Every structure is written in structure tokens, then in C-alpha cells.
Amino acid sequence: MTEALHWIGGGLVVIGSLLTLFGAVGVLRFPDVYTRIHAASLTDTGGATLALLGLGLISGLTPETLKLAFIWAFVMLTTPAAANALANAAYGSGHKPRIGAFQIIPSDAPRETDPEDADRSSSQ
Amino acid sequence: MTGFAVEMSAALNVVLLLMLVAIGLAVAHTRNLLTAILLMSVYSLVSAAWLMVMDAADVAFTEAVVGAGASTIILLGAILLTRGATARVDWRAMVAPALLAVITGGLLIYASLGLPEFGDPSSPANAYVGRMYLERTGEEVGxxxxxxxxxxxxxxxxxxxxxxxxxxxxxxxxxxxxxxxxxxxxxxxxxxxxxxxxxxxxxxxxxxxxxxxxxxxxxxxxxxxxxxxxxxxxxxxxxxxxxxxxxxxxxxxxxxxxxxxxxxxxxxxxxxxxxxxxxxxxxxxxxxxxxxxxxxxxxxxxxxxxxxxxxxxxxxxxxxxxxxxxxxxxxxxxxxxxxxxxxxxxxxxxxxxx
Amino acid sequence: MLLAAGTAGLLVAMVLMIARAVMGPSQYDRILAANSFGTKTVLLLAVIGYLFGRPHFLDVALVYALINFVVTIALMKFFRYRSLAQPLTASAGERAPHD
Incomplete structure (x- = not known):
């Protein structure tokens, strides 16, 4: 029984880590900051849930399981909140979402540098 | 630890140290100090993970809370009071510092050859007072x-x-x-x-x-x-x-x-x-x-x-x-x-x- | 063995995150990469804790999760509002959006 739980737990850890890996590829490949935030936060919470669940199955009912549950709770609370705050701040500072098929980059595509950096260096 | 875990920990060491090198180079390259602070925070996270792999839990804890947490926030506060980018430096002014850095680094690498093996029980740090602490803590302190x-x-x-x-x-x-x-x-x-x-x-x-x-x-x-x-x-x-x-x-x-x-x-x-x-x-x-x-x-x-x-x-x-x-x-x-x-x-x- | 595979996957994801943090292009991409890197480090520590049979790794993983959030908020607030002292409200210390 524990042997089976170990295998299932290990499998869940692998699936969770694969999910984070896909998310990382998304963060690297997606065209603008909002899609990247989407990729990162979604797969981070999903991957964390799967991986921590897997570790919980491996450890069984021990004090460590409680710590895993706490880590899960913290990740589930902080990752979406941080993603929301980031997207909020990015939108507020003038990053426009890139709309449409992302292979076609319009000539008036958003500036690739942070507008705040630009006006900061000009003010000094 | 089994043989597999030892190999795994060696592989982890290599990967984490390479990450540290990459981040260090990026920090040296960027002229935006804010980016440098952000990357240094990531650097602290990686080095704390590496310390964890070396089984130095207390040091890793400190590195995580002080290096990645408190010092990042304090550095941001310092940047608020100064400017956010370094000035461009003429390459001729960089020759002497670069030479100094290379010499110091070379000396440190040379010195590291004389250090005992990691975890060597007969090394000076583990043999004398360190062993005494390990043996006596239970009966003297509790x-x-x-x-x-x-x-x-x-x-x-x-x-x-x-x-x-x-x-x-x-x-x-x-x-x-x-x-x-x-x-x-x-x-x-x-x-x-x-x-x-x-x-x-x-x-x-x-x-x-x-x-x-x-x-x-x-x-x-x-x-x-x-x-x-x-x-x-x-x-x-x-x-x-x-x-x-x-x-x-x-x-x-x-x-x-x-x-x-x-x-x-x-x-x-x-x-x-x-x-x-x-x-x-x-x-x-x-x-x-x-x-x-x-x-x-x-x-x-x-x-x-x-x-x-x-x-x-x-x-x-x-x-x-x-x-x-x-x-x-x-x-x-x-x-x-x-x-x-x-x-x-x-x-x-x-x-x-x- | 499965845990080792999971560790390897997380390490690759971390390397990709470093690439995004170095490349940018905007500061928000960098903060995002740093935050996501932190979450992956938390998972990495939890997994290698079980891989090496050292459960005290979990304490450190827990503290990463907390510190990571606070640092992300501090960086976000700094880049957006150029202040650490103003409250995060709609009216205080906010710049008009760039249009």
C-alpha cells in the first residue's frame, strides 16, 4: 500500500514539475507581460498543488504533511495575489496588452522598454 | 544518504553553482541598478538553495531571510535616495580593477586547493573544537x-x-x-x-x-x-x-x-x-x-x-x-x-x- | 527516481526563469520571473528534502514562500510608485497612466 502511494506520489511530483516547466516555457515564449503573468501564476499554483500533494502522499500522516499543507496554503495565497498586483501595476504604468495574433507584430507595437525607465533617465 | 543521493547532490551543486555564475555575470553586465538588485535577490535565493543542498540549514535560512528579503528591501530604499543607473565608465579606467579582481580570484582558487575535502571528518574544523561541541552539547547544554x-x-x-x-x-x-x-x-x-x-x-x-x-x-x-x-x-x-x-x-x-x-x-x-x-x-x-x-x-x-x-x-x-x-x-x-x-x-x- | 526527475524538471524551469529575468524586456517581466523563480525554489526545496530524506528542508521552503511574496510586492511597489512609504490606494502617490 505504501509502495503504491510512493509511486503515485512520485508521479504527481513529476506531473507537477512538468506543469511548472511548461509554464516556464510559456513565460519565455509569450509575447507580452500579461500573457507571461498568466502562464507563470497559473502553472505555479497548479504545479505546486500537484507536487505538494505528491509529497504529502509519500510522507503519509506526519508533521511534515502539515508543513506541506502550510506551504501549499501560502503559495495558493501569495502567487495569485502577487500576479494580480503585478498585472495591476503593469497596466497602471502604461503597458498595453498586445492584442491579436502574436506572430504579426504591428508597427506601433508597445515599446520594448519600460516607459518608467525612459522618463526616469530623461528626468535625471 | 545512498550513492544515488550523493550523485544527485553533486549534480545539483553543479547546476546551482552555474546558475550563480550566470546571475553574477548578468548583474555585472546590467547598468540599471534596479535590475541588479532584483537579480541579486534571485542570486540569494539560489545560493540559499545551494547551502541547503550542502546541508547547512541555518546558514540557508539566514541567506534566505536576510539576503533575499531584508537586504533587497533596504537596497530599494537606498536607491530611492540616489540614482537608478550607473554611469558609463571608460574602459581604460576598468583595467586596473579587472586585473586586481582576476589576481584576487586566482589566489582564492589557489587557496581553495589547500582546503580539506567537503565533509572530511579529520579536517581541522571537524577534528578539534567542532568534534568537542558535537560530543558534549548533549551533556553540557541539553x-x-x-x-x-x-x-x-x-x-x-x-x-x-x-x-x-x-x-x-x-x-x-x-x-x-x-x-x-x-x-x-x-x-x-x-x-x-x-x-x-x-x-x-x-x-x-x-x-x-x-x-x-x-x-x-x-x-x-x-x-x-x-x-x-x-x-x-x-x-x-x-x-x-x-x-x-x-x-x-x-x-x-x-x-x-x-x-x-x-x-x-x-x-x-x-x-x-x-x-x-x-x-x-x-x-x-x-x-x-x-x-x-x-x-x-x-x-x-x-x-x-x-x-x-x-x-x-x-x-x-x-x-x-x-x-x-x-x-x-x-x-x-x-x-x-x-x-x-x-x-x-x-x-x-x-x-x-x- | 521519480523525485529526481521532478527535481530535474524544476531546475530546467528555474534556468528558463533566469533567462526571462535577465532578458526583461520590461521591469515587470523581471519581477514576474523573480517571483516565479521563488515559487519554483520552494518546490525544489520541498522535493529535494524528500529526495535526501531531510524533512527540515520544509521549514526553509516555507520561509521562502513568505519572503518571496514580500520582496515581489516591494519591487512592484518600487517600480510602479517610486516609493516604499505611500499606502497602496488609488489616489495616493500614483502616476497618471502613460497613454
Whole structure:
């Protein structure tokens, strides 16, 4: 029984880590900051849930399981909140979402540098 | 550890160290100081993970909370008061520093060849005083984390020195930047906009949990990884998070400037006071075996910690507890004071501009 | 064995995150990469804790999760509002959006 739980737990850890890996590829490949935030936060919470669940199955009912549950709770609370705050701040500072098929980059595509950096260096 | 785990840990070492090199190069390359701070925070996370793989849990803990957490926030506060990018430097001016760096690095690599193997039991660090600590902690101090026993008991005097250094660093920052904003802060608007409502709710849920976790690290540090330094920083980070989300004015209302600096002094006083009490009772400075006079020790119930038949070192037990409390007070309130100094100074600078 | 595979996957994801943090292009991309890197480090520590049979790794993983959030908020607030002291409200210390 524990042997089976170990295998299932290990499998869940692998699936969770694969999910984070896909998310990382998304963060690297997606065209603008909002899609990247989407990729990162979604797969981070999903991957964390799967991986921590897997570790919980491996450890069984021990004090460590409680710590895993706490880590899960913290990740589930902080990752979406941080993603929301980031997207909020990015939108507020003038990053426009890139709309449409992302292979076609319009000539008036958003500036690739942070507008705040630009006006900061000009003010000094 | 099995052979597979050893191989795995060697592979992890290589990958994490390569990551450190990559981040270091990126930090050296960027001219935007903010990017450099951000990358240094990631650098601290990686090096803490690497220390964890080397099984140095207490060091990794410190690196995570101080390197990735507190120092990043303090550096951001410093950037607020200066400029955000480094000037372009002529390459001729860089020749001499580069040469110096290469020579120093080469000497360090050469010196590292003479270091003992990792985990070598017969190396000087492990053979003499280190082995003594490991063998005697159980009978002399009690069932503590050996790291805690060494830091708080065997080398309590060193740790007192470190606590004083942190206190002095806080004082130094306060002397330059002030203890907080000089101008009276404008009250927050009546109606908080719902711009960052998710963040505010999440922060409200997190701050009590962070505080609770700080106390877990404080008291569990006797037995496991962590201790008063780390707990102090975590506690300060909870206050800083409150400041970041709800503003400096609200934070100062919750943790007054005067309270922060008084508590910092109180912590050092508590630590040194414990040492003096030991001297009064006839021992050496910070010799916790003399913390309680025999009459007081007789009054401690034998079953205070459960098993009455086990031999307890009450002096060591309570000495370490009080000393760690002193460190917690000093570290947490010093970091809060430094945060107040930087944040308050930036507000004063904005006021002066108007 | 499965845990080792999970560790390897997380390490690759971390390397990709470093690439994004170095490349940018905007500061928000960098903060995002740092935050996501932190979450992956938390998972990495939890997994290698079980791989090496050292459960005290979990304490450190827990503290990473907390510190990571606070640092992300501090960086976000700094880049957006150029302040560490103002409250995060709609009206205080906010710049007009760039249009």
C-alpha cells in the first residue's frame, strides 16, 4: 500500500514539475507581460498543488504533511495575489496588452522598454 | 544518504553553482541598478538553495531571510535616495580593477586547493573544537540544536558582539537618515480605492501568519533549523509588508518609531544583563550554569518540561531562551528602524521638492 | 527516481526563469520571473528534502514562500510608485497612466 502511494506520489511530483516547466516555457515564449503573468501564476499554483500533494502522499500522516499543507496554503495565497498586483501595476504604468495574433507584430507595437525607465533617465 | 543521493547532490551543486555564475555575470553586465538588485535577490535565493543542498540549514535560512528579503528591501530604499543607473565608465579606467579582481580570484582558487575535502571528518574544523561541541552539547547544554548551543552558549560572547554590531548598524543608519519621517505624514484618504484590493486582503491574511511563523522559528530554533536572528528578520518583514501595503503612516501608528528604537536597545540590554546575572551568581560572564542561584533552581518544578527524571540544565535552558529573546528584539526592531529611516527620508525628500 | 526527475524538471524551469529575468524586456517581466523563480525554489526545496530524506528542508521552503511574496510586492511597489512609504490606494502617490 505504501509502495503504491510512493509511486503515485512520485508521479504527481513529476506531473507537477512538468506543469511548472511548461509554464516556464510559456513565460519565455509569450509575447507580452500579461500573457507571461498568466502562464507563470497559473502553472505555479497548479504545479505546486500537484507536487505538494505528491509529497504529502509519500510522507503519509506526519508533521511534515502539515508543513506541506502550510506551504501549499501560502503559495495558493501569495502567487495569485502577487500576479494580480503585478498585472495591476503593469497596466497602471502604461503597458498595453498586445492584442491579436502574436506572430504579426504591428508597427506601433508597445515599446520594448519600460516607459518608467525612459522618463526616469530623461528626468535625471 | 545512498550513492544515488550523493550523485544527485553533486549534480545539483553543479547546476546551482552555474546558475550563480550566470546571475553574477548578468548583474555585472546590467547598468540599471534596479535590475541588479532584483537579480541579486534571485542570486540569494539560489545560493540559499545551494547551502541547503550542502546541508547547512541555518546558514540557508539566514541567506534566505536576510539576503533575499531584508537586504533587497533596504537596497530599494537606498536607491530611492540616489540614482537608478550607473554611469558609463571608460574602459581604460576598468583595467586596473579587472586585473586586481582576476589576481584576487586566482589566489582564492589557489587557496581553495589547500582546503580539506567537503565533509572530511579529520579536517581541522571537524577534528578539534567542532568534534568537542558535537560530543558534549548533549551533556553540557541539553538536547539543543548544536548550532544553537554553539551560538548562544559556547560562543555566547561572540553572539553578543554580533547583536551589538546589528544595533550599532541600526544606530548608524538612523544617525544619517533619521529615525523616521520628520514631516508629519498626511492622513490616508478616507476611502481607500479598490485599486489593490486583492493585495490588501492577501496582506491582511498573511501578516498574522508571518508573525506566527517568526515565533515558530524563534522557539523551534532550539531544536531545528533557524533561531533568533532569522526570527527577528521575519518579524521585521511582517512589519515591512504592512508598511508597503498600508503606508508608512499606518505602520508608525502600529509600531511607533520610539518603541522600535527602545526595543532595539532593550534587546542588547537583556542579553548583556543575563551575562551580568551569571557573574553576580559567581560564574563567568554568560556562563548560564550560574544563571540561577541554588535556591532559585530548587524552586523550578522538576516536571516543567515533562519527564521529571531526566537531568535538566535549567540555567542553560533559560539562559539560551532569554538571550535568544534579546537577539529577537534587537534584530527585529533594528531592521524596522532602518526601514523607517529609508522610507521616512524619501518622504522628507519629496516634501523638500514641493 | 521519480523525485529526481521532478527535481530535474524544476531546475530546467528555474534556468528558463533566469533567462526571462535577465532578458526583461520590461521591469515587470523581471519581477514576474523573480517571483516565479521563488515559487519554483520552494518546490525544489520541498522535493529535494524528500529526495535526501531531510524533512527540515520544509521549514526553509516555507520561509521562502513568505519572503518571496514580500520582496515581489516591494519591487512592484518600487517600480510602479517610486516609493516604499505611500499606502497602496488609488489616489495616493500614483502616476497618471502613460497613454
Amino acid at each position: 538536547p539543543h540544536n548544536v548550532v544553537t548551543a554553539v551560538l548562544a552558549s559556547y560562543r555566547g560572547f561572540d553572539t553578543l558582539g554580533e547583536t551589538v554590531v546589528i544595533f550599532a548598524a541600526g544606530l548608524g543608519v538612523a544617525l544619517m537618515l533619521g529615525f523616521g519621517p520628520r514631516a508629519t505624514l498626511a492622513p490616508a484618504p478616507e476611502k481607500m480605492g479598490d485599486h489593490h484590493v486583492v493585495l490588501r486582503v492577501a496582506a491582511k491574511m498573511l501578516i498574522p501568519l508571518i508573525t506566527l511563523y517568526a515565533f515558530y522559528v524563534q522557539f523551534h530554533g532550539d531544536l531545528g533549523a533557524g533561531g533568533a536572528f532569522q526570527a527577528g528578520v521575519i518579524l521585521a518583514v511582517a512589519v515591512i509588508l504592512y508598511g508597503l501595503v498600508f503606508g508608512l503612516r499606518e505602520t508608525i501608528a502600529a509600531v511607533p518609531v520610539k518603541a522600535a528604537r527602545s526595543v532595539a536597545a532593550l534587546g542588547v540590554m537583556l542579553y548583556a544583563g543575563i551575562g551580568v546575572i551569571c557573574m553576580v551568581n559567581g560564574g563567568a560572564f554568560l556562563d548560564y550554569d550560574y544563571l540561577f542561584s541554588p535556591q532559585v533552581e530548587a524552586m523550578i518544578p522538576a516536571n516543567l518540561l515533562g519527564d521529571p527524571h531526566e537531568e535538566h540544565h535549567w540555567g542553560q535552558h533559560f539562559g539560551i531562551l532569554f538571550v535568544e529573546l534579546g537577539v529577537l528584539l534587537t534584530v527585529s526592531s533594528t531592521i524596522v528602524t532602518i526601514f523607517y529611516g529609508f522610507a521616512g527620508r524619501s518622504i522628507d525628500a519629496e516634501e523638500a521638492k514641493r
